[in-house]
Amino acid sequence: MSIEVEVPPGNGAQPVELGTQPGLPDTLPVLPLRDTVTFPDTLTPLAVGQERSIALVNEVLSGNRMLVMVASRDPENDAPGPDQLHDVGVAGVVARMLKVPDGTLRILVQSGQRVTIDGFASEQPYMIAQVTESPDVLREGPELTALMRNVQQTFLSIVEEVPYLPEELMLAVNNLEDPSALSHLIAGALRIKTEEKQGLLEERDVARRLRRLSEILARELEVVAIGTKIQSQVQSELDKSQREYVLRQQLKAIQAELGERDPQELEVEELRERLAAVGLPEDVRRVSDRELSRLEKLPQAAAEHGVIRSYLEWIATLPWDTESADNLDLAHAREVLDADHYDIERVKDRILEFLAVRSLKPDARGSILCLVGPPGVGKTSLGHSVARALGRTFERISAGGVRDEAEIRGHRRTYIGAMPGTIVRALRDAGTRNPLFMIDEIDKMGADYRGDPASAMLEVLDPEQNSKFRDHYLDVPFDLSHVMFITTANTLDTIPPPLRDRMEVINLAGYTEEEKLQIAKRYLVPRQIERNGLFKSRIAFTDGALAAIIAGYTREAGVRNLEREIGTACRKVARRVAEKTLETRKYTVNEKRLGELLGRRRFFTEAKRRTSQPGVATGLAWTPVGGDVLFIEATAMPGTGHLTITGQLGDVMRESAQAALSYVRGHARVQVPDLPENWFATHDIHVHVPAGAIPKDGPSAGVTMATALMSMVSGRAVRSEVAMTGEMTLTGQVLPIGGLKEKALAAQRGGLHHVIAPRRNEADIEDIPAHLRAELDFTWVEEIAEVFAAALEG
């Protein structure tokens, strides 16, 4: 269908009002608004949920689509009546409508003019009001323009800061030239109180409305500014911590660049490097790697941290693969040993043998020597010399008085203050894995409820086991098989047999007077002169003086007291030198001057005096501190044949005393034919062994006791220069004894020149230095009768 349209001619001068607003009806349905206000000439989306309002909208759409929107006074009221509504509202046309699935409506209302409600025509089913338009009062003028610009500017500032106002509003506000429309647009967009909005709506005077709006905007702007300030403060707080974090990261990067690290990391790294530098065995490496990674994860404050750290430090400091080269030059070793020690050929031979084997078979097992001998014979210093000869580091471990197994093997790491045992500590100090360990006083280890250190020592000293020695603290095996062990002891008796069995025993019996003299001349005197700040040019000792010191001021197997006496003499001389009271340039210590320097002579040869009457015999005894001379006294008194034995004798010695008496009783009449037959029945016999305070035991005094008893019975004194030793059977056989050398030395010290010893010990004469052999007369006996013959006078 095509329709011709008549085009009306335009006149161009007056605007033709076409399509203007339909007239406002007298009555309109009222849509109450809850908590919102609409303004004229705006589009308002509304949600309609109340039944009466839904009916209202439906009804309106069927007609001219017009309604009036009025704000309710009480936003809480769901269904306000006419009394609860404001008197001023806005008329509008429903432009769009949609029913949503929940049954409510969404409508878009194109609002028109402001209206005043004059009264209500009906209230059911919805309110219908009588309305009249309430147009703006507009007085043009500069004030209005100024107000308008002010409102525009303020509002634009607010839009910039506030997120809930869309940007398009700025454009709309800028382009609007109608002050009334401007005020309505802005008032509708603002989020202000409903009362305020209603107030703005009711203000008909445009200028006054703009003024009120301007006040509200100013207030809003302030609120927004404060909000922005708070926001920016919060932001800057955030920025600050952010900034700090970034700076810290940068610092880390810079430190890393400079090679600086944070301390804990540095510490772990340092440990890692140290461990890497050590040639750890594979299993130890595994353990240390594991502990390192644990250490990395632990905070520095954790208690475990320090424990793991010191554990790793121990691992790192141990000489897992550090070895010193052995000096296998035999000539050099011989030189060193000779320079440090006089004689003790057997010991030197043994050490040279060890070196010889080493040079032929470098992987030979370490050997374990045990030096047994009295104090002061040079066991410890011999260890030093061996280490020096071999070129090994020397570490001394004292086992004396150790009662706790943990001393040897350490404590488990779980204990507070745990540390490795003495073996591992010594290894650390040595710094090589093949040092020479001198374990001193191994015979003096104790044992109590905490464990037996000797058993721990078994593992250390067993070449079969010690390649996998496991310290409790380290808890990883360490190879001790490269270590050379030398132990020292005064006696073998107190060393547990399994331990004794693992060691090669070398006896150092003590020195003869001649040897002591040589040692004094070669080593002790020069050393003491040096130690006391003197020079050989100022002091000298004559051989006679030294011999006198040895005989009269000391009685020992070793030379410790001898050195002390020499030192005393040197000190006295040193004092005179310092006081400048020395008359001569060089002071010579001779026998005469000894009394002046050292005081009275302390030891005398008492054998002669003691044995001057019958009933006393001189015996030779072996003790851990060397051989000794002992006197056995026997006396008889009227009685009933009792035997009393005193002098702290052990069971073996008491029995041998009884055996001796029985023999003498049986054989007395052979030696003393005129002895009354009932002599023994009418006499009590007392045997005493001085000094009474010292415990004594052993069978080797049997011969001596028999001699003493026979001397008493017969009334024949024992020869004063005779000393004897030997075990005796009940039938008078003389059995061999041990320690002949020590006993011979003791005889020499005691000024006894004639030694009666068992025939079966004759081979031991080899042990006795030649010069001593020459000095002593030996009578080798098999029967006690031979002893009586040799020892008793007359």
Add this chain to the structure above:
Amino acid sequence: MDELFGDASDRGLVGGRGRRGGFTPAVDVFYAGDPPRAVVKADLAGIDPSDVDLEIRGRELIIAGIRRPQAADGRVYQQVEIGHGPFRRVIGVGADVDADGARAHYENGVLIVELPLVAPVAVGVPIENTP
């Protein structure tokens, strides 16, 4: 809301006084040659041609009128999208048009207005010499 009413919102958050309570019909404008003319098509379905006024003022074409609501009782509305009430559009044309040569007709509810373009005429102005 935007989805539902986007169309309406786009076209004017702000209503002018002249638009009060009405709607805005959609309009196409194009130019065609032989003879040179501007063509304006306006979607004015359901509107009685007698309710539409056309006016040409210089380069502006003004279309105004009203879509009258059809009053009826007993309806229950589900949705309402077709605008009702008065409308008024002012369409600027990019060239001088010959108002007298304009023609308009309705075709299937679409109003088509054809405006002949006026060809520019060069007029020479003689310069006089003053003795």
